[in-house]
Amino acid sequence: MTADMLRVIVAVEGVLLLCLDFRSFVYRKITEGMGLGWGCFAFILILLGAVPGLSDWCRVLPKEAYPAFLLLSVSVLLGAFRISCTISQLVRKNREIAMHVSLLNQENERILHEMKELWERENEKKDTVCH
Secondary structure (H helix, E strand, C coil), X not given: CCHXXXXXXXXXXHHHHHHHHHHHHHCCCCCHHHHHHHHHHHHHHHHHHHCHHHCCHHHHCCHHHHHHHHHHHHHHHHHHHHHHHHHHHHHHHHHHHHHHHHHHHHHHHXXXXXXXXXXXXXXXXXXXXXX
16 A cells, blocks of 8 residues: 555545535534534545645555554544534534423413412402402
8 A cells, every 4th residue: 555545545534524524414413513623624634635745644654554544543533523423412402402491481480470460369359358
């Protein structure tokens, strides 16, 4: 495996990560901010693999380390992306629960106000009956 092949594979990793990011965003598995961050990271991977001047990093690695590097980089990228998706879903659920709590608080305030009005009416009726 040559350094040029490693560059191509890194660029392909970037394209696949960009596609995965877009698909996750469309299906609402990742939030906008995290999706944008992963999209930028995928674009950087594409640049690192495609632009010859930016790909001097692959010449530093020994050729025997290329398969291990690729396996490790793909594993770390997919693991981190999966964690980001999970965090995004939790953030969405948290936001939804906060909206439900807010609505319940408003309903509680309305019910308390109605009860107070009913209580005051009952007290007025008792006062007029007693006098």
